[in-house]
Amino acid sequence: MFCPKCKSEYIEGYTHCKKCDVDLVDELPEEPDEYEDAPSIDPVKIRYAPNAIDAEMAMDLLRQNNIPCFSKHSESGGYMSIYMGFSVYGEDIYVDRNNAQAALDVLNDWDIVQGALGEDPDELEEPDSPEAPDEPDESYDNAPSYTRRRTAARVFAVYFAASIILASLFGALIMLLDILLD
Template sequence: MPFCPKCCAEYDEGYSVCSDCGCGLVDQLPAPPEEPTPHAMHPVLLYSTDDLNSKILTNILEQEGIPVLARSKTLAGDYVSIYSGYSVYGKKLYVDQADLSRAREILENFLAVETPEDESQEDMSSRRLRKRALTLFLIFFGIPLGSAFVIWIIGLLSRFFV
């Protein structure tokens, strides 16, 4: 059966010209050109971190032209993320095997934290202790007092609108 090489229409025997485009018919269609295959990623685990830091690190690596695949550490992390928008389980960051050494170098430079020389370890531990004390104070006193205040305000407002 003859075919049109331009529009790929199939014709019965006896026809020699395509009725749609006017091209001469051929016995076989030419093979379609092969599309170049995209570079396949060979993912390698680069880093495991919490959800917020994974977004920051992913952004840094993508700005450097390194594609990153971020996956939840557990399946439950995906469900929690869908429900609340944030996963407490964290993420695993994967990069292509070819980009692994460059990605590690970028993250090492970014994650390198220098402590100021004038700040001693005692100052840091006392600051941590103060933060913990403030957190405990807010949990045990701030939240109950704030809740009592809101209930009191609702009680006052309900007197005016009832």
């Protein structure tokens, strides 16, 4: 015997659920699959945001215009944000292919407004078109090493490992001095 409301199971002899105040049934009705009617989407990358704040601002603008969207860390940025609290890799913003042009229009209008408010329009990044494949940036090879994302991540990893090693050596030295001085 089962309660149709709270789905609690009762032993034979009980006919009423005191908690829900309903009569028990022999079997629970089969629940429909909640994802059965979920629409399938074809995600398209429409923009790269250099940090989580810019990504969240752009996604908030899209949501205000009833355009569903989501973001995903670029490269291994998810791991970097766990360790550092932020990612040097940035985030990619995705929408459904059916909404891609509307999303690009909204973001382009936003870029124009930002340019009119005093930001340098030359610094504004043009969003990728939905059909364009990701192409490497030509200036990436000539950029200083500290602006390259992979190099920055490697430098961080080396400094992190070195700090752990130095901390353990310092701890061992303190213990050795403590033993020698006693």
